[in-house]
Amino acid sequence: MTCYAIGLLHDVRMGADIVTYLEGIDATLAPFGGRFLIHGGPCEVLEGSGGSDLIVIAFPDRAAARSWYGSPAYQALLPLRRCNARGEVFLIDGVEEGHQATDILRAGQKAAPPQRCAEAGAGRR
Structure with missing residues (x-):
């Protein structure tokens, strides 16, 4: 299943380090x-x-995504980004073709206790 590396970066400071990072990342992928x-x-x-920069990189599966992130080539570049931007980076699997929102209700996902928010109730009038 396709796995996505997601980055939500804030306060990116463009400069020589980020240019070097951008010039090198494609070869690591x-x-x-x-x-x-x-x-x-x-x-x-x-x-x-x-106000953030969203980055989405697709990999054939989670093992490939983890291997890329941990690879010596990417680890060598990573400090160039970390020193010039802050943010969150995570891996998440995609869904199968034809997925519908209610599929998570049947997939054994832990359901949150029922709650209603004022905004959701307002839309039902």
Whole structure:
């Protein structure tokens, strides 16, 4: 199943280190089948504050994504980004073709206790 490396980066300081990072990252992805799907760019914020750079890299599976992140080639570049941006980076698996939102209810996902928020109730009138 496709696995995605997601980065939500804030306060990226463009400079020589980030340029070196950007010039080197593609070569670190290739051996693991990684490819950029989203790499920053303008976004239309519909909710929340925005102001971050979203990066999405697809890998054939989680093992490939973990291997890329832990590879010596990527680990050598990583300090260049960490010293010039802050943010969150995580791996998450995609869903199967035809997935519907209610599939998680049947998949044994731990359900949260029932709660209603004022905003959700307002939309049902």
